[in-house]
Amino acid sequence: MLTRFDEVDVLKTIARTLIILTLLSAQAMAELVIDVQGVSQPTPVAVVPFGWEGGSAAMPLDVASVIQADLKRSGRFAPIDESKMLQKPTDGADVDFQDWGFVGVEAIVVGKVIQTGENAYTVRFQLFDTFRRKQLLGFQIEKATRGNIRGAAHRAADMIYEKLTGIKGVFGTKVAYITAQQQGKGRLYTLIVSDQDGENEHTIMESRDPIMSPAWSPDSRQLAYVSFEGNKSSIFIQTLRSGNRFQVSNKPGINGAPSFSPDGRKLVITLGGVDGNPDIYVLDITSRQTKRLTTHRAIDTEGTWSPDGRYIYFTSDRSGGPQVYRISANGGTPERITFEGSYNARPRLSPDGKKLAMVHNDRGNYRIAAMDLENKNLLVLSTGQQDESPSFAPNSDILIYATRQRGDGVLETVSADGLIRQKMESGQGDVREPVWSPFPRFQ
Amino acid sequence: MSYLKMFTVAVLGALLIGCSSAPIADPDPTDTTYGGTDDASSTSGMNSDDPYGGSEFEDPNAGELGTVIYFDFDSSEVRPEDQDLVARHAMQLTDKSFFNVRLEGHADERGSREYNIGLGERRAQAVRQMLMIQGVGAAQIQTVSFGEERPESMGSSESDYAQNRRVEITYTN
Numbered sequence: 001m002l003t004r005f006d007e008v009d010v011l012k013t014i015a016r017t018l019i020i021l022t023l024l025s026a027q028a029m030a031e032l033v034i035d036v037q038g039v040s041q042p043t044p045v046a047v048v049p050f051g052w053e054g055g056s057a058a059m060p061l062d063v064a065s066v067i068q069a070d071l072k073r074s075g076r077f078a079p080i081d082e083s084k085m086l087q088k089p090t091d092g093a094d095v096d097f098q099d100w101g102f103v104g105v106e107a108i109v110v111g112k113v114i115q116t117g118e119n120a121y122t123v124r125f126q127l128f129d130t131f132r133r134k135q136l137l138g139f140q141i142e143k144a145t146r147g148n149i150r151g152a153a154h155r156a157a158d159m160i161y162e163k164l165t166g167i168k169g170v171f172g173t174k175v176a177y178i179t180a181q182q183q184g185k186g187r188l189y190t191l192i193v194s195d196q197d198g199e200n201e202h203t204i205m206e207s208r209d210p211i212m213s214p215a216w217s218p219d220s221r222q223l224a225y226v227s228f229e230g231n232k233s234s235i236f237i238q239t240l241r242s243g244n245r246f247q248v249s250n251k252p253g254i255n256g257a258p259s260f261s262p263d264g265r266k267l268v269i270t271l272g273g274v275d276g277n278p279d280i281y282v283l284d285i286t287s288r289q290t291k292r293l294t295t296h297r298a299i300d301t302e303g304t305w306s307p308d309g310r311y312i313y314f315t316s317d318r319s320g321g322p323q324v325y326r327i328s329a330n331g332g333t334p335e336r337i338t339f340e341g342s343y344n345a346r347p348r349l350s351p352d353g354k355k356l357a358m359v360h361n362d363r364g365n366y367r368i369a370a371m372d373l374e375n376k377n378l379l380v381l382s383t384g385q386q387d388e389s390p391s392f393a394p395n396s397d398i399l400i401y402a403t404r405q406r407g408d409g410v411l412e413t414v415s416a417d418g419l420i421r422q423k424m425e426s427g428q429g430d431v432r433e434p435v436w437s438p439f440p441r442f443q
Numbered sequence: 444m445s446y447l448k449m450f451t452v453a454v455l456g457a458l459l460i461g462c463s464s465a466p467i468a469d470p471d472p473t474d475t476t477y478g479g480t481d482d483a484s485s486t487s488g489m490n491s492d493d494p495y496g497g498s499e500f501e502d503p504n505a506g507e508l509g510t511v512i513y514f515d516f517d518s519s520e521v522r523p524e525d526q527d528l529v530a531r532h533a534m535q536l537t538d539k540s541f542f543n544v545r546l547e548g549h550a551d552e553r554g555s556r557e558y559n560i561g562l563g564e565r566r567a568q569a570v571r572q573m574l575m576i577q578g579v580g581a582a583q584i585q586t587v588s589f590g591e592e593r594p595e596s597m598g599s600s601e602s603d604y605a606q607n608r609r610v611e612i613t614y615t616n
Contacts, residue, residue: 180592187593210592213557231545231558232587254564254588257557270557276568276586278561299561315558322558346555359555366554386599388555407599428548 039106042078043164045071046105049082049124051090054115059337060146063113063123063153070157073197075420077164080105080115082323092135100130107136109160119145123152127160137163150200150395170196174437175400176204177224177411181429183208191225193240196393196436198411198426204238205245213433214274216269220437224248224258224267235269236287248285254278259304260443261329268293268303268312280314282329293331302346305329306353313337313347313356324358342377346389350396350437355416356400357390368401370416381418391435392416400424400434511595514608516551519565521573529570531576532612540580546570547611548588549595553602555591562575563588570610585615592597 047068071077082088086099090112100108111125124140137161144152151172158169175198179190191205193318205211209228216223217237224237233255238245242298249255254272257308261268267283271290280293280303294300298318305312311326316334318325322345338344343361350357354375360369360380368382368390379389384403391400397416402409409432411424512525521529536542548567550559567586574584596603 060444210589212560212590212592228587228589228592231547232585253586254560256560270561271559272564272588274586275580276564276571276588278564299558299565301561302555302557315555317561319557322554343554345558361554386552404599 001142014375018277039130042072042076042081043107044105044162045077045107045109046080046085046100046103047071047109048085048088048090048111050110050123051112053112054121057115059113059122061113061148061149061153063111063156064109065213066150066153067109067125069155069197070154070169071161074161074169075415075422076161077111092128092138095128097128097130097133100128105130106208107164111156113149115141121145121152122147123149123156124161125156127163150195154195154197167397168395168439169396170398170436170439172196172440173394174392175411175426175434176216177402177426177431177434178211178214178439179429179431180210192426193223194426198424201426202240204240204243213257214435216435216437218264218438219259219261219441220439222271224260226256226258235267235271237267248288249283249290255303257302261305262307268305268314270303272303280312280327282312291331293327293329294334296334300325304348306349307351308353313349315345315347318430324356338378348392349390350416351394352396355392355396357392359388359390368414369401370399370418381414382421384412387412389433389435393436394439398436400436402434404431480524510537510612512566512610512612513605514566514610516604516608518608519562519569521569526573529573530577533574533579536579536583537575537577539612540583541593541616543583543585543615544574545613545615546584546586547593547613548586549593549607549609550588550608551600552591552594556592559590560588561590563590566608566610570612 017024047064050064072079089095108128108130114122114124121144122140122142123144127137128135141152154171157171161169173196174193175196176193181188186208189207189211190203191211192201193204204258212226213227214223222237222239228232234249234250234253235258236245241256251271253276257270258267268281269281270278271281272278277297279289279300280304283290296318298316300316303312303314312329313326314327315322321342323345324347325334325336327334343362344358346359347359356371358365362380365385367380367387369380370376371378374380387403389402398413400413403412409430411426411434414421509528546567548563550562571584586605594607
C-alpha cells in the first residue's frame with residue numbers, strides 16, 4: 001500500500017512527465033526550434049510574471065519573459081507556460097512549494113519591478129529550489145532605466161543561470177555580425193551589434209563595398225574590421241559608443257583577418273603585399289609598427305591569440321590544404337596543430353584555452369568542429385554544408401557560427417558539447433561572420 | 444606576344460590588300476576569255492581558289508576584350524584557353540603603358556572567408572605574373588582579392604561556383 005508521501009511522489013512524477021511531453025511538443029512547433037540532441041534534458045523551471053509597483057504607468061518591460069526566453073534559449077531549461085502556474089507570487093513569502101512541486105518544476109523565479117523615480121527602476125528577484133524549498137538567490141538590481149532595463153533582465157538571467165548550472169551566464173553579452181543585402185545592382189554590407197538574443201540591433205557601419213572579419217577588443221568597447229572601401233582592403237578600429245573609427249592598416253594587397261591581443265594593445269593581422277603572399281603580422285595599435293611572424297610562400301592567415309597571449313594560432317596551406325598551426329607570439333617556428341581531415345581553417349580558441357574551434361571539412365561538408373587541446377579529440381558540432389566563422393561565448397560553453405538556410409546565411413549557436421543547437425533570429429538578408437563579445441567590464 | 448603581333452599585322456595586311464583589289468577582280472572564274480591559258484585543267488584549278496585567302500581576327504585595340512578569367516576548383520592556374528586573352532591584355536598594356544589595371548581575384552563560397560581571400564589573391568597574382576612576364580610594368584598592376592564576398596552567381600551549385608572562381612580585369616584609367 002502506498003503511503004500518502006508515495007502517492008504525492010507518483011503524482012509528481014506523472015505530472016512532470018506530462019509537462020515535459022507538453023513542453024517538448026510545444027517546442028517543436030515554436031519558430032525558434034530548440035534542437036536538443038543526445039542525453040541533454042532541459043530542466044523544468046518556472047519564471048512567474050513579475051509584479052509592478054509603479055502607479056498607473058505600464059511596466060517598462062516584461063522582465064520575466066526576457067528571463068524566461070534567456071533560460072529557454074540556453075537549451076538547459078524548459079520554463080513552463082504561464083497557464084500551467086497554479087499561483088503567481090511576486091514575493092518569496094507567498095510561494096507555495098507544494099503547488100510548485102506538484103507542477104513539477106525544479107526551480108522558480110519570482111520578482112517585481114519597482115519604480116523609484118521618473119526614469120528609475122529596481123528589479124528585485126528571488127530564485128528558489130522547489131524540492132529543497134530553499135532560496136538560492138535573492139537580488140535587486142537598482143538604477144535601471146527604461147533604456148537599459150532589458151540589460152538588467154539579462155543580468156538577472158545570468159545570475160540565475162550561474163546559480164543553477166555553475167556556469168557563468170552570457171545573456172548580458174553581445175554579438176557582432178555582418179549582413180549583405182541585394183540593393184539595386186549592388187549589395188549593401190552592414191556591420192551590426194546586437195544583444196546575444198538577436199534583440200537590440202545597432203548598425204555600426206554600412207558600405208556598398210564588402211565588410212569582413214569583425215573582431216572585439218577585450219574590453220568590448222571597440223570592433224576591428226576589414227573594409228573594401230575604394231576597392232581595396234584596409235583595417236579599421238571603431239569605438240562603439242562614439243562611432244569614431246581610425247584606419248590601422250592600409251598596405252598594398254591584402255589587409256585582413258584582424259584579431260586583438262588579450263591586452264588589447266596589438267592586432268594580429270594578415271598582410272599580402274604587392275606580390276600577394278599572405279603572412280601573419282603583429283601590429284602595435286599605438287605605434288602602427290608591424291612585426292612579421294611568418295614568411296612562408298603559402299597562404300598564412302586567420303591569426304588569433306591564445307587567451308594567455310603566448311601563441312598565435314593561424315591557418316596555413318603550407319602542407320597542401322589549409323590546416324591550423326601555432327607560432328609563438330614573439331615569432332619562431334610554426335607547429336602544426338590539426339591533422340584530422342583535409343581542411344581545417346579559421347581557428348578560434350575558447351576563452352578558457354581548452355578548446356580550438358575551426359571550420360572542418362567533414363565528408364565534403366564544411367562544418368564547425370572543436371578540438372580538445374589536451375587529448376586532441378575532434379568533435380564536429382554543426383550539421384550544415386557551408387558552416388563557417390565559429391566564435392566562442394566568453395563562458396567557453398557555447399559557440400556561435402554562420403550556416404545556410406534556403407541560400408541565405410543565418411546564425412546558429414551550439415553548446416560546446418554539441419548537444420544543444422539552435423537558430424538565432426537576427427538581421428536581414430545574408431547574415432555571416434558572427435563574433436561573440438567578451439564579458440562586459442564594469443567599473 | 445610578338446608572334447601574335449606579327450600574325451595580326453600579317454592578317455591585317457592581307458585583308459587590306461584584299462579590300463583594295465576587290466573592285467577590279469573578276470568574280471567569275473569560269474569566264475574563259477579572261478584566262479589566257481590553253482591548259483583547261485590547270486586554269487580551272489587556279490580559278491576555283493579564293494585568290495586572297497585570310498581568316499577572321501579580333502583587333503585587340505578596337506574590339507571588346509574579355510575581362511574575366513575563370514579557374515578550376517582549387518586552382519590558380521590560368522587555363523590554356525585563357526592564356527591568349529591574358530596575352531592580348533598584356534599587349535594592350537605594353538602598347539599603352541599609361542593604362543593601369545586592377546586584377547580582382549575571387550573564390551567560390553566554400554570554406555572560410557579569410558582563407559578564400561588568400562585563394563582569390565593567388566588567382567589575381569597568377570594573372571599578374573603572366574602579364575609581367577609579357578612585359579607589363581609592375582606599377583601598372585594592382586591586385587585585390589574579394590574572396591567569396593562578391594560572387595558573380597548567387598547560387599550554390601557547381602556551375603555557380605565555376606562562375607565565381609575568377610579574376611576580373613578592370614582598367615582603372
